[in-house]
Amino acid sequence: MRPTLSVTNLSVCVLCLFSAVALAQEHHGNEKTTTTTTTTVAAESDKKPTPPPADSVTEGSVTVEGGKAIAYKAVAGIITVGSSDAQDATLGLDGKLLPDSGVDLPVKLEDQPATARIFYTAYFAKGPDAGTRPVVFFYNGGPGSATMYLRMGSMSPVRVVTPDTQHQFGGPYKIVPNQYSLLDVADLVFIDAPGTGYSRVLGKDAFKSFYGIDQDAGAFDRFIRRFLTKYDRWTSPKFLFGESYGTTRDAVLSATLQQHAVDLNGVVLLSQILSFNNSADGADGNPGTDNGFFLALPSFAATAWYHHKVPNQPAELEPWLHEVEQYSIGEYATALLQGADLDPSKKAAVATKLESYTGVPQALWIKANLRMTGGEFSKYLQDGSDTTTGRLDSRYEGPHIDPLSASADYDPFTEAIGSAYLASMNAYAHQTLKFGDNLTYKPSAAEPGFNWDMKHNGQGGWPGTSVNVSADLAYTMKVNPKMHVLLMGGYFDLGTLYFGATYEMKHLPLPASLQKNIEYKFFPTGHMVYVNEEALHGLHDRTAAFIKENEGGQ
Numbered sequence: 357m358r359p360t361l362s363v364t365n366l367s368v369c370v371l372c373l374f375s376a377v378a379l380a381q382e383h384h385g386n387e388k389t390t391t392t393t394t395t396t397v398a399a400e401s402d403k404k405p406t407p408p409p410a411d412s413v414t415e416g417s418v419t420v421e422g423g424k425a426i427a428y429k430a431v432a433g434i435i436t437v438g439s440s441d442a443q444d445a446t447l448g449l450d451g452k453l454l455p456d457s458g459v460d461l462p463v464k465l466e467d468q469p470a471t472a473r474i475f476y477t478a479y480f481a482k483g484p485d486a487g488t489r490p491v492v493f494f495y496n497g498g499p500g501s502a503t504m505y506l507r508m509g510s511m512s513p514v515r516v517v518t519p520d521t522q523h524q525f526g527g528p529y530k531i532v533p534n535q536y537s538l539l540d541v542a543d544l545v546f547i548d549a550p551g552t553g554y555s556r557v558l559g560k561d562a563f564k565s566f567y568g569i570d571q572d573a574g575a576f577d578r579f580i581r582r583f584l585t586k587y588d589r590w591t592s593p594k595f596l597f598g599e600s601y602g603t604t605r606d607a608v609l610s611a612t613l614q615q616h617a618v619d620l621n622g623v624v625l626l627s628q629i630l631s632f633n634n635s636a637d638g639a640d641g642n643p644g645t646d647n648g649f650f651l652a653l654p655s656f657a658a659t660a661w662y663h664h665k666v667p668n669q670p671a672e673l674e675p676w677l678h679e680v681e682q683y684s685i686g687e688y689a690t691a692l693l694q695g696a697d698l699d700p701s702k703k704a705a706v707a708t709k710l711e712s713y714t715g716v717p718q719a720l721w722i723k724a725n726l727r728m729t730g731g732e733f734s735k736y737l738q739d740g741s742d743t744t745t746g747r748l749d750s751r752y753e754g755p756h757i758d759p760l761s762a763s764a765d766y767d768p769f770t771e772a773i774g775s776a777y778l779a780s781m782n783a784y785a786h787q788t789l790k791f792g793d794n795l796t797y798k799p800s801a802a803e804p805g806f807n808w809d810m811k812h813n814g815q816g817g818w819p820g821t822s823v824n825v826s827a828d829l830a831y832t833m834k835v836n837p838k839m840h841v842l843l844m845g846g847y848f849d850l851g852t853l854y855f856g857a858t859y860e861m862k863h864l865p866l867p868a869s870l871q872k873n874i875e876y877k878f879f880p881t882g883h884m885v886y887v888n889e890e891a892l893h894g895l896h897d898r899t900a901a902f903i904k905e906n907e908g909g910q
Contacts, residue, residue: 407450408434408436408450408451408473409434409554409791409792409795410433411431411432411433411434412431412432412433412789412790412791413429413430413431414429414430414432414788414789414790415427415428415429415430416428416430416513416788418513418514418533418534418535418537418539419533419535420535420536420537420539420540421535421536421893421896424540426481426482426513426537426539426540427481427482427483428479428480428481428482428513428539429479429480429482430477430478430479430480430513430789431476431477431478431480432475432476432477432785432789432790432791432792433475433476433478433791434451434473434474434475434476434554434555435449435473435474435476435579435582435583435586436449436450436451436471436472436473436474437471437472437474437575437578437579437582438469438470438471438578439469439470439471439472439559439562439565439566439571439574439575440574441574441578443469443471444578444582446458446459447471449582449585449586451471451473465558465559466559466560467559467560468558468559468560469559469560470557470558470559470560470561470562470564470565470566471557471558471559471562472550472551472555472556472557472558472562472565472566472575473555473556473557473558474547474548474549474550474555474575474579475547475548475553475554475555476545476546476547476548476579476583477507477512477545477546477789478543478544478545478546478583478587479512479513479539479543479544479545480543480587481539481543487588487589487592488591488592489541489542489543489592489593490541490542490543490592490593490594490595490621490903490907491542491543491544491545491589491592491593491594491595492538492542492543492544492545492595492596492597492624492903493545493547493576493580493583493594493595493596493597494506494507494510494511494544494545494546494547494597494598495546495547495548495549495576495597495598495599495602495605496549496598496599496600496601496602497598497599497600497601497602497603497604497605498549498552498600498601498800498801499549499567499569499572499601499604499808500549500551500552500567500800500801500802500806500808501549501552501600501601501799501800501801502548502549502552502553502555502781502797502798502799502800503546503547503548503549503552503553504548504553504777504778504780504781504797504799505599505777505884506546506597506599507546507781508531508777508780508781508784509777509884509886509887509892510886510892510895511534511536511537511538511539511544511886511895511896511899512534512537512539512544512546513533513534513537513539514531514532514533514534514784514788515531515532515534515536515886515892516529516530516531516776516777516780517529517530517531517532518772518773518776518887520751520887520888520889521749521751521752522772523752523754523768523771523772524772524776526775527779529776529779529780529783531780531783531784536892536893536895536896537896538896538899538900538903540900541900541903541904542595542903542907543589543592545583547576547579549572549575549576549801550566550567550572550575550801551563551566551567551798551801551806552798552799552800552801553781553797553798553799554785554791554792554795554797554798563805563806563807564809567801567806567807567808567809568808568809568810568811569604569608569808569809569810569811569812569814569823569825570608570809570811570812570813570814571809572605572608573605573608573609573612574612576605576609577609577612577613577616580594580609580613580618581613581616581618584618593621593903593906593907593908594618594619594620594621595620595621595622595623595624595903595906596609596610596620596622596623596624597623597624597626597899598623598624598625598626599626599627599884600626600627600629600851600852600883601629602626603625603626603627603628603629603630603852603857604629604630604823604825606623606624606625606829607630607825607826607828607829607832608812608814608825608828610623610828610829610832610839611814611815611828611829611831611832614831614832614835614836619836619838619839620832620836620839621838621839621840621903621906621907622839622840622841622842622902622903622906623829623832623839623840623841623842624841624842624844624899624902625841625842625843625844625857626844626845626885626895627844627845627846627849627851627852627857627883627884627885628843628845628852628857628860629852629853629856629857629860630824630825630826630829630857630860631647631822631823631824631825631826631860632822632823632824633645633647633648633822633824634647634648634651634853634856634857634859634860635648635730635851635852635853635856636648636649636651636652636655636729636730636733636850636851636853636856637729637730637731638822639727639729640727640729642822644695645822646689646692646693646727647856647859648853648856649692649726649727649728650684650685650688650689650692651684651853651855651856651859652728652730652733652850652853652855652856653680653683653684653688653710653713653714653855654677654680654681654684654847654853654854654855655750655847655848655849655850655853655854655855656713656714656716656728656733656737656850657676657677657680657713657714658673658677658750658847658848659714659733659737659745659750659751659848659850660713660714660715660716660737661673661676662750662751662848663737663738663745663753665714665715665737665738666712666713666714666715667711667712667715668712673847673880677847680713681855683709683713684855685859687706687709688706688709688710688726691703691706691726692726692727703722703726704718704722706721706726707719707721707722707726710726714733714737715737716728716733716736716737720736729763730747730850730851731747731763731764732762732763732764733745733850734746734747734750734763734764734767734850735756735761735762735763735764738753739756742755742756742759743755743756744756744757744764744765744766744768745764745768746767746768746769746848746850746882747764747767747769747770747850747851748767748769748770748849748850748851748882748883748884749769749846749848749849749881749882749883749884749887750769750848750849750850750882751848751881751882752767752768752769752772752882753768754766754768754771754772769882769883773884773887774799777799778797778799781797782797785797810823812825814827814828815827815828815830815831826860826863826864826865827865829841829864830864830865830866833864833866833870833873834866834867834870837870837873839873839906840873840874840875840902840905840906841861841873841874841875842874842875842876842877842898842899842902843857843858843861843874843875843876843877844876844877844878844879844885844895844898844899845857845878845879845883845885846878846879846880846881846882846883846885846891847878847879847880847881848880848881848882849882849883851883852883854878858876861874861876875902877894877898879891879894879895
């Protein structure tokens with residue numbers, strides 16, 4: 357197995373990867389705050405956990421595109437969930453045992469059943485329709501990544517401004533009112549996964565109870581149902597919005613909610629991956645599975661086009677990409693599927709064609725046996741100028757760490773934006789939300805003992821096989837045929853491939869009639885579409901239209 361680019365938890369947003377600031381008062385327009393007490397109570401002994409911080413309630417206003425001012429209430433708080441439905445039923449919303457639970461906890465905290473304190477920020481628009489508006493639940497991915505990217509970069513009432521395709525100075529960072537906030541059409545709930553952000557896991561086997569595909573979906577399912585109860589929003593139209601591994605969560609969570617009688621109006625998948633064999637890097641460790649290689653070619657070509665490495669480069673990207681897509685699933689896929697039976701002359705012809713699309717020399721494609729990973733492509737595309745190309749957003753670039761490495765050593769994109777998002781999240785939480793002054797905001801759950809359980813007991817498939825949650829999404833769509841799906845992403849994303857995501861949707865085990873419930877929108881950006889303001893504008897408009905189209909359940 358050739359070395360591949362490692363995936364950091366700063367990504368995804370990720371995989372939305374998935375994952376220091378002075379916040380001037382004038383950046384918040386006419387925001388004002390009214391805050392509940394956030395004093396924490398010290399534990400009496402090692403028999404009791406320290407209570408979570410109290411909710412902080414603040415008020416603000418944001419003016420969205422078109423000049424409409426929206427007054428809102430923001431709640432930064434904690435909802436505690438159990439590690440199973442049975443345990444969850446014994447807990448109040450504050451995580452304390454209910455009086456009639458009939459449960460006696462072990463004396464020591466480390467022996468008590470695992471619980472997760474999940475941090476969220478909810479934005480409720482004020483007005484005559486308060487309480488009946490659609491609710492959208494947002495989360496990033498990783499797995500094990502906090503939702504600081506979507507919260508501080510996409511469609512909340514504020515956003516951090518970073519220079520597109522550049523690694524800016526280390527501060528100060530600029531946080532501004534967000535004219536592209538989705539608050540114009542829905543109430544918004546941003547959720548940090550257990551163990552990330554201000555969310556924490558406690559009790560016996562806490563990591564095993566929440567760090568895994570099914571465990572994670574169960575925690576989010578219980579959080580959403582508790583949120584609907586706490587704020588009396590059971591009858592509101594409900595939408596999920598996941599990014600990167602968050603789209604993997606979308607599929608499993610939608611099925612889990614459905615099994616608990618929670619119908620969703622819609623699911624938004626941003627930078628999707630449902631089958632990990634469709635990754636630009638995943639197939640390299642699974643010989644005989646070639647999907648990831650031919651599905652990556654259009655993104656390789658788009659990247660080469662952006663960096664002007666395509667011989668006889670076409671003037672427009674999208675029409676040319678359609679040609680590359682057809683070649684990918686045609687001659688290229690056919691050549692890969694032949695394996696050792698591929699004729700050498702045919703192999704050479706395919707390698708020449710690949711060079712014409714990517715600018716990577718034919719000889720390298722021959723040496724790679726026509727199978728180049730995303731990490732290798734990021735290293736070789738601009739190798740002559742000692743430049744590594746970005747992974748999650750391949751418009752970004754930076755100097756090689758090791759010029760002799762076989763694969764990219766780092767991702768210039770995540771290095772360029774991570775600090776700005778973390779610093780801005782801390783400043784915004786402390787100064788505006790009035791939450792977390794004495795707490796550490798964790799951008800990632802990665803720490804000693806962190807290990808994500810990739811086994812999945814879902815709709816179809818066998819536990820222990822390569823992760824593929826497509827059947828979960830298909831199940832939800834079949835049993836809830838009114839639910840619609842919106843797939844969006846970026847052409848310059850080598851982490852979650854736009855063509856791979858399209859391929860997954862076209863191969864869902866669905867009746868043909870339900871394919872009409874799936875809509876598509878792609879942007880000339882990367883994994884975190886919203887780092888480009890023009891794309892953020894388009895992301896808002898397409899998502900807002902999707903919510904309006906489906907809030908009535910048509």
